[in-house]
Amino acid sequence: MRATGLDAALKFDPDTELVARVGKGDRAAAQALMARHLPGMLRLARRMLSSQAEAEDCVQDAFLKLWTHAGHWKPGQAKFQTWLYRVTMNQCYDRLRKRPNLGLDAAAEVADLAPAADTVLVSAGVAVEVEAALQNLPERQRAAILLCHYQELGNVEASEILGVSVEALESLLARGRRTLRSKLSHLRNP
């Protein structure tokens, strides 16, 4: 079942032609690829890192890898989007590991301080709490939650991006969802 889904995805990978053109130095193809994937990658990195500036650097580095390796891209080995999101996720992990270890409470405080307290609307307050709860999740659980519930990818593709089995992904998801719900239990309807 998994292999069939992957095969189908590889056969109809809409990015293959654009990547080949990028490998030959086609700027228009580079722009088209960027327009297609940049918003999703930035959303993912922004939520993983909880920092707009770091997310932008991370996405820029991921695209630099793409520009450098596009000429060597072999269609059929992996779906292009999966590879690109995996590169982005690895960039996020690298940045998270370089950060000083603040501990969970400190991380929550940093997230809470982001908006100006006086002007926070109720919906923005909810978003801040959700963001803080996300940041408190272990990074693998956060990545799994973001890929499946925020980027709305399927379990197979998300597991490919994270480099784990579908079963392991489902376990990460179950633990992440449970923690998220318990942390945000005071929000009845987020």
Next chain:
Amino acid sequence: MTEDQKQDARFADRALASLPATAVPSALEARILADFDHVAARRAPGTLSRIFNRWRDAVWPSAPVWKPASVLAASLVIGVMAGALVPASDFASNASTSTTSSDQQYAAGDAPPVVNMAGDL
């Protein structure tokens, strides 16, 4: 998936839907495209490479680089080997012999024919 897990999943969907959208700054797009231009410029052939490619197309049109390069290398090797293995004295003696014989031929050609007029008469 149990009912409790389904509720957790629905809760996660709603919670993450409350997060604000992330706008893509145009400055970021410009930075990414500048990286592309930089990589593309680095990948483009340099002056020396362009000259070599022009020479290759003149010598052996539409051939891969290795063909003219290997023929050139082979001719160089043959030339160097011939230079190293054949003794220089052979060239010198061949040259002197050939010069002498040709001189003789020319000398013979230039000399007036010796005719024994008395004998013929």
